Amino acid sequence: MDEASEQVMASFIVDPCTARAFSPLRRGQEIKVIDLKGGQVADFIVFNLEDPRERLSQSQTMVFNGQTLSLSKGSSLYSTKQNKMLTIIEDTCGRHDIMHPPCNRKILRDYLADGDRDGCEEHLASEMEKLGIDPSLLPYPFNIFQNTIMEGYKARVDPPISRAGDFVTLKAEMDCSVIVSSCAISSYGKKPIEVTIN
Ligand SMILES: [Zn+2]
Numbered sequence: 001m002d003e004a005s006e007q008v009m010a011s012f013i014v015d016p017c018t019a020r021a022f023s024p025l026r027r028g029q030e031i032k033v034i035d036l037k038g039g040q041v042a043d044f045i046v047f048n049l050e051d052p053r054e055r056l057s058q059s060q061t062m063v064f065n066g067q068t069l070s071l072s073k074g075s076s077l078y079s080t081k082q083n084k085m086l087t088i089i090e091d092t093c094g095r096h097d098i099m100h101p102p103c104n105r106k107i108l109r110d111y112l113a114d115g116d117r118d119g120c121e122e123h124l125a126s127e128m129e130k131l132g133i134d135p136s137l138l139p140y141p142f143n144i145f146q147n148t149i150m151e152g153y154k155a156r157v158d159p160p161i162s163r164a165g166d167f168v169t170l171k172a173e174m175d176c177s178v179i180v181s182s183c184a185i186s187s188y189g190k191k192p193i194e195v196t197i198n
Pocket residue numbers: 043102103104119120121182183184185
């Protein structure tokens with residue numbers, strides 16, 4: 001049996017309006033985020049396993065991918081210390097976001113008029129606490145399948161273009177902890193996200 005066939009693939013479901021932690025994810029392992037039903041955004045945050053103060057940075061990611069807000073195959077996620085955390089090795093959608101915060105209770109209630117309830121920030125923070133990470137370290141996410149459109153300096157968020165089965169696969173460039181949430185915003189349909197680890 002060769003090395004590849006000995007690897008065990010594990011599959012997990014991130015239920016609608018929840019988050020789930022995947023830790024440790026070792027350097028060289030692959031994490032695949034699948035939009036099972038289509039049109040569902042998944043917030044993706046990542047921490048250095050050894051020191052979670054080093055964590056995903058939206059702005060460092062924008063700079064080190066060549067001053068772009070458009071991430072796809074070949075792009076990497078960078079940390080607050082400007083290190084590569086993961087690299088996108090497959091992407092069947094091609095439209096994601098690296099500039100928005102996670103939704104939270106205030107955004108849902110006051111900005112989107114979408115009810116008085118927890119959002120992705122609260123769900124992600126709860127999983128951080130389970131990993132022993134101070135929730136105040138919560139980084140703004142790589143928002144997989146979020147369809148942010150730029151027109152000059154104005155941004156708007158359109159419905160995702162992801163269809164059922166679309167996925168993004170990222171390869172870890174360092175030992176890390178990942179947390180994925182299935183975005184709680186009602187207009188995305190409150191659908192599950194599948195995550196597989198290889
Ligand atoms: Zn959300």
